[in-house]
Amino acid sequence: MYTIHFKFDQKGQEPKTLNNLAGGESILEIALENGIEIHHNCGMVAACSTCHIYLEEGDAFVPDISDREEDFIDRARNPRINSRLGCQCVLDDSQSGMLTVTVPDQSLIHGD
Numbered sequence: 001m002y003t004i005h006f007k008f009d010q011k012g013q014e015p016k017t018l019n020n021l022a023g024g025e026s027i028l029e030i031a032l033e034n035g036i037e038i039h040h041n042c043g044m045v046a047a048c049s050t051c052h053i054y055l056e057e058g059d060a061f062v063p064d065i066s067d068r069e070e071d072f073i074d075r076a077r078n079p080r081i082n083s084r085l086g087c088q089c090v091l092d093d094s095q096s097g098m099l100t101v102t103v104p105d106q107s108l109i110h111g112d
Helices: 027-033 067-073
Strands: 002-008 016-021 052-057 083-085 097-103
Touching (some): 002 027, 027 097
Antiparallel strands (some): 052 097
16 A cells, blocks of 8 residues: 655645555546646646656656656656656555655646
8 A cells, every 4th residue: 555645836735645545546546536636638648748746755666757758747847857747657556655746836837
């Protein structure tokens, strides 16, 4: 089982921790199922950069970044070395652990 600690760059949003999460779903899917809004204009198919997140801790529990994902990260606002697309970070269903995710300020996103 996983624990994900979500932090937010956008002012007024409090951190939220989700516990007892099964693997096999993406960070984006888990966030949406738990009332955490992360933009996802392309419908979760890695064709935009609106679900851009910073994976602060737990990269060993998700697949390595693909070339396609990396291309879209380059288009995201304020990409960092730990930038990922939430739709591509599917939790490994054979492991368990803790992840820390920071959601960039999405009030600045006007679409891709």
